[in-house]
Amino acid sequence: CGTLEDLCCKMADLVNRLRSFDAYPKTLEDFRIKTFSGAAVSIIAAVIMLGLFASELSYFLTTEVTPELFVDTSRNEKMRINLDIVFPEMPCAYLSIDVMDISGEQQLDVEHNLYKTRLDPRGNEIDMTPHETLGEDNESVALALELSKLDPERCESCYGAENAELKCCNNCANVREAYRVKGWAFNNAEGIVQCEREGWSDKMKEMSDEGCNMHGFLLVNKVAGNFHFAPGKSFQQHNVHIHDLQPFGRKTFNMTHHVKRLSFGNEYPGLMNPLDGHSEVTLGEGSTMYQYFVKIVPTRYRKLGGHVINTNQYSLTLHKRLIRQQMGESGLPGAFFMFEISPILVQLTETSRSFMHFLTSVCAIIGGVFTVAGMVDGMIYHSLRSLQKKNELGKLG
Numbered sequence: 001c002g003t004l005e006d007l008c009c010k011m012a013d014l015v016n017r018l019r020s021f022d023a024y025p026k027t028l029e030d031f032r033i034k035t036f037s038g039a040a041v042s043i044i045a046a047v048i049m050l051g052l053f054a055s056e057l058s059y060f061l062t063t064e065v066t067p068e069l070f071v072d073t074s075r076n077e078k079m080r081i082n083l084d085i086v087f088p089e090m091p092c093a094y095l096s097i098d099v100m101d102i103s104g105e106q107q108l109d110v111e112h113n114l115y116k117t118r119l120d121p122r123g124n125e126i127d128m129t130p131h132e133t134l135g136e137d138n139e140s141v142a143l144a145l146e147l148s149k150l151d152p153e154r155c156e157s158c159y160g161a162e163n164a165e166l167k168c169c170n171n172c173a174n175v176r177e178a179y180r181v182k183g184w185a186f187n188n189a190e191g192i193v194q195c196e197r198e199g200w201s202d203k204m205k206e207m208s209d210e211g212c213n214m215h216g217f218l219l220v221n222k223v224a225g226n227f228h229f230a231p232g233k234s235f236q237q238h239n240v241h242i243h244d245l246q247p248f249g250r251k252t253f254n255m256t257h258h259v260k261r262l263s264f265g266n267e268y269p270g271l272m273n274p275l276d277g278h279s280e281v282t283l284g285e286g287s288t289m290y291q292y293f294v295k296i297v298p299t300r301y302r303k304l305g306g307h308v309i310n311t312n313q314y315s316l317t318l319h320k321r322l323i324r325q326q327m328g329e330s331g332l333p334g335a336f337f338m339f340e341i342s343p344i345l346v347q348l349t350e351t352s353r354s355f356m357h358f359l360t361s362v363c364a365i366i367g368g369v370f371t372v373a374g375m376v377d378g379m380i381y382h383s384l385r386s387l388q389k390k391n392e393l394g395k396l397g
Contacts, residue, residue, distance in 0.1 A: 037380045045373035052365045060358040063304060063350040065270070072298045072345035077222045079296075079312065084215040084261040085229070085335070088123055089254035089282075092116040092212035093204060094231040099218060100241070101225025108234050109180070110218065119211035126210070156194060172200045180235040183242075215260075222341060229257075230334030243332055253287045253333040256280065264339075265311030268301040268348075274316055280335075287333030291319045294339040302349045313346070314339075 087095060097114065099107040118126040155168035161178035162169075169175045172195035179186045189195035218227060231253050232243035245253075262275040275292075282288045294316045301309040323331040 033381075035381060035384075037384065038377050041373050041377040041380070045369050049366055049369045052369070053362060056358065056361050056365065060353050060355075062353070064353055066349045066351055068347045068349065070345045070347060072341075072343055074222070074298070074345075078219050079222045079341075080265055081218040081220060081227065082261060082263045082265075083217065084213070084259075086119070086123075086211065086213045086258045086260065087229070087255070088119065088211035088258070089256050090212055090231065091207040091210040092118050092214075093207050094253075095212055095214065095229055096232065096234055096243075097214065097218075097227060097229050098234050098241070099220055099225065099227040101221050101223050103221055103223055103225075105221060106236075107218075107220075108236075113218070114214060114216035117213040117215070118207070119213055121209050121211070123211065125213075159192065169194060172198050176233060180233045183235050186233065224340045226336060226338040228334050228336040229255075230332055230336075243334075254282045255288050255290060255333050255335060256282045257290070257335055262337075263312075264296055264314055265299075266309050268299075268309045268311055271311070271313070274314065280318075280320070287323045287331075289321045289323060289331045289333055290335045291321075292335070292337045293317045293319070294337055295342060296339050297342045298345045300345060300347045302347065304350045304352060 095116070096109045099110060120126055154170060156170050158166065158169040158175060158178040161175070161182040161184060163178065163181055166174060166178050166181065169178055172189070172192065175192055175194055176186050189200045195201070214229065220227070230243050232245040234241060234243050236242070256279075258279040259275045259277070261273070263271075263273045280290055294314050297313045297315075299311050299313050301311065303309070321331060323333060
């Protein structure tokens with residue numbers, strides 16, 4: 001038994017020695033003083049800790065995006081250009097869009113995957129749905145009746161502009177296309193039966209006060225090039241790109257435009273397109289040539305789940321020039337987008353934030369606020385006690 005008592009005494013002695021390492025000594029409940037200032041500081045400290053914890057939790061739940069730079073080794077790729085641009089002063093019948101690049105490939109008067117929406121002078125879409133009307137003098141009905149009398153197997157003249165692909169021109173659009181392919185200017189619709197039959201000149205006059213919304217997408221080679229919006233049908237003549245402006249009977253063309261959207265590739269979280277929402281207004285007399293010089297940066301975005309988005313970012317500068325033909329200035333009114341591709345690829349990778357870092361930050365918030373609150377409470381308590389003692393001794397006032 002003596003041996004057991006000695007062991008107990010040694011254990012008690014060891015426990016007493018370990019108590020000396022207690023960094024959090026406690027006071028008896030009878031010696032604790034609770035004050036109103038201490039309660040106020042405690043409540044404020046709790047609110048601050050709760051707010052900082054919520055902020056840290058929100059930060060922890062977000063993903064971190066890490067950028068890296070690589071040399072772009074992709075080859076033989078196509079690039080998608082998404083666009084939605086409004087021309088409030090240019091009718092859809094006047095506008096055409098062409099694409100050209102340094103490889104020599106051209107896409108003239110692109111219509112595939114692009115849509116033109118006619119706008120009235122107020123900017124509202126014009127309803128193109130056919131409506132039934134009464135009366136025998138309706139022009140559409142008369143035109144339909146006249147066309148129904150024509151032989152469906154007919155082959156009308158292209159007025160010398162026939163080619164291997166287009167040997168017959170049964171409507172005005174066929175004639176204009178044949179002229180474009182031939183490199184001829186379509187100066188006047190008079191004398192061209194198809195255009196007179198369809199009232200092409202009258203339609204051009206009716207649409208002269210309209211606007212146009214062009215939206216859709218283009219697929220181009222991933223090399224330097226340009227695409228542009230300009231009035232008139234385009235054609236090549238002696239290796240020169242020409243737009244035929246004569247049929248419209250105008251001396252000036254107002255190329256005011258509003259870019260709703262312009263992007264190169266697919267969207268990814270956080271992507272900013274500099275031209276989205278951008279507007280340019282033509283002021284004064286004359287036509288304006290708008291030139292956008294675009295620098296495209298290939299971008300690869302890796303999501304947390306492993307999904308990869310291959311797209312592009314871009315920056316740009318704008319140059320505009322007023323064309324006064326009466327002063328001998330030359331140029332084509334329009335909106336021109338010249339783009340170059342960077343050889344450097346930016347890779348953006350989503351990563352989750354470290355839980356240990358979050359835990360450390362929470363501990364730092366609780367400990368830091370608790371310590372500072374204790375210091376503030378102690379300072380207030382001792383200051384109030386000092387003032388109280390001086391008041392009791394009559395040393396105040």
